[in-house]
Amino acid sequence: xxxxxxxxxxxxxxxxxxxxxxxxxxxxxxxxxxxxxxxxxxxxxxxxxxxxxxxxxxxxxxxxxxxxxxxxxxxxxxxxxxxxxxxxxxxxxxxxxxxxxxxxxxxxxxxxxxxxxxxxxxxxxxxxxxxxxxxxxxxxxxxxxxxxxxxxxxxxxxxxxxxxxxxxxxxxxxxxxxxxxxxxxxxxxxxxxxxxxxxxxxxxxxxxxxxxxxxxxxxxxxxxxxxxxxxxxxxxxxxxxxx
Amino acid sequence: xxxxxxxxxxxxxxxxxxxxxxxxxxxxxxxxxxxxxxxxxxxxxxxxxxxxxxxxxxxxxxxxxxxxxxxxxxxxxxxxxxxxxxxxxxxxxxxxxxxxxxxxxxxxxxxxxxxxxxxxxxxxxxxxxxxxxxxxxxxxxxxxxxxxxxxxxxxxxxxxxxxxxxxxxxxxxxxxxxxxxxxxxxxxxxxxxxxxxxxxxxxxxxxxxxxxxxxxxxxxxxxxxxxxxxxxxxxxxxxxxxxxxxxxxxxxxxxxxxxxxxxxxxxxxxxxxxxxxxxxxxxxxxxxxxxxxxxxxxxxxxxxxxxxxxxxxxxxxxxxxxxxxxxxxxxxxxxxxxxxxxxxxxxxxxxxxxxxxxxxxxxxxxxxxxxxxxxxxxxxxxxxxxxxxxxxxxxxxxxxxxxxxxxxxxxxxxxxxxxxxxxxxxxxxxxxxxxxxxxxxxxxxxxxxxxxxxxxxxxxxxxxxxxxxxxxxxxxxxxxxxxxxxxxxxxxxxxxxxxxxxxxxxxxxxxxxxxxxx
Numbered sequence: 197x198x199x200x201x202x203x204x205x206x207x208x209x210x211x212x213x214x215x216x217x218x219x220x221x222x223x224x225x226x227x228x229x230x231x232x233x234x235x236x237x238x239x240x241x242x243x244x245x246x247x248x249x250x251x252x253x254x255x256x257x258x259x260x261x262x263x264x265x266x267x268x269x270x271x272x273x274x275x276x277x278x279x280x281x282x283x284x285x286x287x288x289x290x291x292x293x294x295x296x297x298x299x300x301x302x303x304x305x306x307x308x309x310x311x312x313x314x315x316x317x318x319x320x321x322x323x324x325x326x327x328x329x330x331x332x333x334x335x336x337x338x339x340x341x342x343x344x345x346x347x348x349x350x351x352x353x354x355x356x357x358x359x360x361x362x363x364x365x366x367x368x369x370x371x372x373x374x375x376x377x378x379x380x381x382x383x384x385x386x387x388x389x390x391x392x393x394x395x396x397x398x399x400x401x402x403x404x405x406x407x408x409x410x411x412x413x414x415x416x417x418x419x420x421x422x423x424x425x426x427x428x429x430x431x432x433x434x435x436x437x438x439x
Numbered sequence: 440x441x442x443x444x445x446x447x448x449x450x451x452x453x454x455x456x457x458x459x460x461x462x463x464x465x466x467x468x469x470x471x472x473x474x475x476x477x478x479x480x481x482x483x484x485x486x487x488x489x490x491x492x493x494x495x496x497x498x499x500x501x502x503x504x505x506x507x508x509x510x511x512x513x514x515x516x517x518x519x520x521x522x523x524x525x526x527x528x529x530x531x532x533x534x535x536x537x538x539x540x541x542x543x544x545x546x547x548x549x550x551x552x553x554x555x556x557x558x559x560x561x562x563x564x565x566x567x568x569x570x571x572x573x574x575x576x577x578x579x580x581x582x583x584x585x586x587x588x589x590x591x592x593x594x595x596x597x598x599x600x601x602x603x604x605x606x607x608x609x610x611x612x613x614x615x616x617x618x619x620x621x622x623x624x625x626x627x628x629x630x631x632x633x634x635x636x637x638x639x640x641x642x643x644x645x646x647x648x649x650x651x652x653x654x655x656x657x658x659x660x661x662x663x664x665x666x667x668x669x670x671x672x673x674x675x676x677x678x679x680x681x682x683x684x685x686x687x688x689x690x691x692x693x694x695x696x697x698x699x700x701x702x703x704x705x706x707x708x709x710x711x712x713x714x715x716x717x718x719x720x721x722x723x724x725x726x727x728x729x730x731x732x733x734x735x736x737x738x739x740x741x742x743x744x745x746x747x748x749x750x751x752x753x754x755x756x757x758x759x760x761x762x763x764x765x766x767x768x769x770x771x772x773x774x775x776x777x778x779x780x781x782x783x784x785x786x787x788x789x790x791x792x793x794x795x796x797x798x799x800x801x802x803x804x805x806x807x808x809x810x811x812x813x814x815x816x817x818x819x820x821x822x823x824x825x826x827x828x829x830x831x832x833x834x835x836x837x838x839x840x841x842x843x844x845x846x847x848x849x850x851x852x853x854x855x856x857x858x859x860x861x862x863x864x865x866x867x868x869x870x871x872x873x874x875x876x877x878x879x880x881x882x883x884x885x886x887x888x889x890x891x892x893x894x895x896x897x898x899x900x901x902x903x904x905x906x907x908x909x910x911x912x913x914x915x916x917x918x919x920x921x922x923x924x925x926x927x928x929x930x931x932x933x934x935x936x937x938x939x940x941x942x943x944x945x946x947x948x949x950x951x952x953x954x955x956x957x
Contacts, residue, residue, distance in 0.1 A: 213953065218946025222939045229934035236930060240921050247917035315938065319930055324919045331540035394532070408541035409582060416531040420524040427520050431513040 199293040200300065207271065207301025220266050221309055224259055228252045232316045249317035249328040250336050250406065256313060257398065260344060261376065265368035267306060268351025270361040271298040272433070277359050285437060292430040299352045299426055306344050310337070332408035339405025342418035343397070347372060349425035356432040372397065397421075448494035455486025535589050542915060546582050548590055549909040552640045555647070556591040563624045563643065565597040567634070568609055570617040580634050587639065595643075613682030615885070622646060630682040632891070633792060637909050645684060654680065654704040654897060655690035661711030663735075663876060665689070670882030673708055679884075679894055685901075692718040698725040704900045706733045709876030713749040723754060729867040731900035733893075735876035738767045738804040759861045760818055761872050762807040766830030766851055768800070768874070779803045779857050779875070781888075782825035787860055788904055789871070789895045790821055796888035798822065803875035805830040805855035815865040821858040822892070828853030858892070860899065871896040 211217040232252050239245030272295075275281040284294060314337075321328045350371055355364040379396025393399060400414040462479025466472060491498050501507055539546045548556075565584060569577040577599055584597040602609040602617050612621040612628050620631040622639065624646040631638045645652075656665050656673075663673040665687060677687050690698070690705065696717060698705060705725065707714075714722075726732060734755070756762040768779040779800040784790035800822075808818050830851035845852070861870045873893075877883060884890040898904070922930065 213949055215946060215950050218942055218949070222942040222946065225942060226935070226939035229938055233931055233934045236922070237927065239919070240927070243921075245919040245921070247919045312938065315933065319933070320919070323922050323926070324917055326915065326917065328917065329542045329915070331542045335540040394528075403578075403581065404537065407546070407582060409537050409539055409546055411535060411537040413528075413531045413535050416528055420528055424520060424524055428517055431517055435509070435513060 197293075199289045200297040203289070203294060203297025204300035204304065207298055208304040210301070211267075211305040216266065216270075217305065220263055224256075224263060224309060225312065227259060228256055228313060228316065231255050232319075236320075247320065247324045247328055249320055249330070249333040251320060252313065252316050253336055253340065253406070257340070257343070257401065260340075260347065261372055262369065264306065264344060264347040265351050265365045265372065267302050268299075268348050268355055268368060269365040270355065271302060271352050272356040272429075273358050273361040273364045276356075276436075277361070281436065285433070291433045292426070295352060295356065295426055295429040295433060298355075299349055299429075302348050302352070303345060306348060307341065310340060310344065329408070335408045335410050336406050338410065339401045339414070342405075342415065343401050346397070346418045346421040346425070349422040349429070353425040353429040353432065356429045444493035445497070448490045448497060451486050451488075451490030451493055453486070455483045455488075455490060458483030458486050535585070537585075537589065543913060545912070545914075546586055548586050548636060549912065551909050552587075552636055553590055555640050555643050556587070556595070559591055559594050559643070559647065561594070561625060563591075563595045563622065563646070565595060565639070566608070566612070566621045566623065567597065567599045568602040568614045568617060568619050568621070569599055570601055570603050573618050576618060576634075583634070583636065583639075613678060615679065615682075627684060629684045640909065641903070649684075651686050651701055652684065652703050652901065653686040653688060653699070653701045654706060654901065655688050655699065655702050657692065657705060657707045657710070658689045659691045659693045660714060661709075663708040663880065665708075668881060670880060671877075672881050673879070675881045675884040675890065676879055676893060679890065680897065683894070683898075685897075692721055696721050698722070698730065702730065704731040704733060704897055706735075706897065708735050708879075709737050711737075714751045716750040719750040719754050722751075723758065726758075726863075726868045726870070727866055731869045731902070733871045733873075733896055733900050735873040735879070735893075736763055736804065737876055738802055738874075739763075739765045755870075755872060759863075759870055759872075760809045760811040760816065761859050761861060761870070762809065763872070763874065764805045764807055764830055764832075764851060766804055766832045767834060768803045768805055768824065768828060768855055768857065769831050769845075770824050770828040770853070772825045772827045773799070775801070777802055779805075779824050779828065779855070781822045781857070782854065783823040785820045785823070785860075787819045787821055787899075789860055789892070789899045792895065793888040793891055796891075798878060798888040798892050799883075799886070800857050800873075800875035801877040801883070803857050803878075805851055805857065806859050806872060806874050807851075808856055808859050813863075813865070816861060816863045818859060818861045820856045821860050821871075821896075823854045823856055826853055828855055830855055858896075860896070869900045869902070871900055 235251055236245060272281070275284060285291075317328060317333055321330075351364070351368045354368045354371065355361070358364045358367065375395065375397040378392050379399040394417070400417050404411045404414050458479050458481075460483075462476045462483060465479055466476045469476070565587070567577060567580065567584070584595075587595045588597060600608050602614060609615075612623070613630055614621060616632065618632075618634075620634045620639065622629050622631065622642040624643075627646050627649055629642045629646060631642055656662065663671070665673045665677040668674040680687050685703075690702070692698075693715075698721060702725070705722065722730075722732065734751075752763050767777065769776050770779045772780050772782070781798045781800075784793060806820075808820050810816075810818060829845045830853075831845075832850050833846065857875065858871070858873045861872075862868075863870075873896075878889045879893040
């Protein structure tokens with residue numbers, strides 16, 4: 197377990213010296229902040245500001261769809277590209293420790309970004325009487341954490357498959373989009389449609405967690421997806437040993 | 440000499456894969472496993488088989504090699520993990536547990552509903568008929584229906600059906616409008632126009648206690664025919680009532696001068712002949728015993744020859760304070776001067792749910808509602824016209840001159856009351872009077888709120904709303920105080936300048952320092 201922490205910390209620190217991470221974070225805050233401010237400003241003109249703490253969370257989810265592949269793309273692909281993967285594989289680090297550690301480091305960075313976005317509901321709370329609905333906010337953020345965890349896990353898996361971070365980025369993006377759209381196939385009534393609806397990445401978020409309903413099914417879904425992706429990632433890393 | 444087929448094995452595999460993919464694509468597009476799909480699959484299998492046959496060694500090596508051994512191990516482990524996770528997900532999906540974190544507990548069912556659900560004896564199906572343009576309402580409804588499903592332990596199940604795609608199902612349950620729910624318990628079903636907790640639980644209660652809910656339409660005076668499906672008939676009203684699980688029958692007081700015991704509501708729909716005083720006496724007795732009456736009266740044209748007040752008109756005026764005026768409503772707010780347009784609804788359960796939709800009343804007479812001395816009789820004016828209206832009393836002038844003008848002192852100045860509801864709390868009886876019967880005829884039943892108005896009136900008269908009363912849920916009113924100019928400036932500073940800018944500054948400094956070091 198110690199290995200996991202060491203690798204996680206290293207990756208986490210790496211983000212703070214990586215220009216890409218700063219660019220990504222700045223872009224997220226600029227866009228989300230812009231949306232927030234425009235909502236408040238024009239809400240004033242029309243005299244109606246929606247006292248919903250999730251004001252920015254809809255756009256945020258869409259932005260995260262593009263941001264998480266950027267954050268996860270280099271996790272393992274870089275090592276493979278630079279050739280340092282052999283070093284890691286010969287060290288007394290187990291494959292799953294490597295993968296989980298990388299994922300955890302990326303997760304730490306994204307959690308920090310999400311924590312900073314808390315500023316917006318906070319500001320809204322200060323100007324709302326009697327305050328915004330904090331229960332819904334809690335549920336929505338919990339959902340966001342689960343969603344990001346699953347997306348990063350998928351990104352880590354794909355990063356392990358490819359040697360190029362750029363390829364990993366686009367493939368991750370494609371996979372996430374596929375999981376996003378698959379919900380659309382589930383509008384019918386049959387068993388296949390139900391399965392398609394179940395697999396949808398964002399439906400599990402918007403249907404319940406976003407509304408303030410914490411359903412065990414959704415938690416299980418995201419955790420399963422994360423576990424499966426990390427497990428497969430470990431398999432892929434191990435495959436490198438005998439490729 | 441035997442030809443060396445081995446290089447061609449790859450083409451075989453390629454052809455096989457293409458064949459299978461093409462067949463798959465064809466199937467997805469055509470949704471049918473038809474001849475072309477079969478050909479594709481056949482070719483695919485043949486291609487793969489050819490590939491194997493042309494270079495069997497390759498296959499053997501692949502299956503036996505190191506990669507295969509480790510690879511198959513990884514594959515088995517992965518499949519096992521996938522299997523375990525699928526089972527875990529399925530278990531969680533079948534036994535949903537959820538916590539409602541909203542401060543208003545918006546998604547939790549009220550204790551009355553939970554009680555009803557715990558008493559359910561058999562499975563209940565809810566079918567929601569939502570067309571694609573109402574997908575938003577449908578998705579908003581899902582959490583509520585999920586709650587019913589979860590809290591009933593799976594006894595209540597639901598599904599959504601597109602009435603445009605599946606009109607037969609809609610017809611089967613008597614669904615006329617998209618956005619309706621049907622609650623089905625065994626053979627009985629009930630259509631709900633409003634998908635709220637109160638309505639659904641109400642339907643569950645009614646279906647669980649299937650006592651006959653019978654309404655009687657009076658006949659014998661040329662009233663509207665509930666079997667008549669022409670524009671002037673009332674068959675649509677009957678169908679709507681039956682879809683709501685009412686039993687509809689006719690009643691002729693001239694033949695049998697007594698109201699049946701099981702009459703929940705008596706409806707008099709546009710009699711062309713006046714009711715006799717005997718009949719009115721029977722109705723009086725019925726009302727005095729806690730009955731309910733819905734009356735739709737057309738303008739008094741042509742007038743009774745001796746000008747004597749009809750017994751029914753007298754009874755309504757003296758017993759209930761509702762006087763049917765001898766006029767014809769003229770309303771200049773629309774291009775049809777003889778149609779009364781509802782400009783305002785009174786505060787009443789009947790009109791509470793009309794979704795702000797107007798209603799119109801072709802050829803109507805106005806009502807004069809005057810409070811009685813008795814304190815136990817409460818009257819409410821349901822429908823009022825706008826200010827551009829009056830009740831024209833000079834009928835002959837209308838017919839002859841076709842010139843309409845307001846005559847002060849003779850005509851009744853608007854706004855006019857076109858419908859009124861009265862409740863006598865002492866006798867527990869309810870009365871709804873309309874100055875028109877055309878508005879709910881088949882031709883106009885589905886226009887605007889016309890049909891709803893009459894159906895709601897019958898529901899109210901039948902005391903539908905008393906079946907279930909839920910503890911009201913408090914919705915916290917949240918109000919955003921508009922921030923001052925300084926506050927806005929501060930918000931701008933934080934969200935647009937400091938946050939992104941701070942990140943950029945830190946990032947730039949880190950980058951610069953690294954450059955310096957290297």
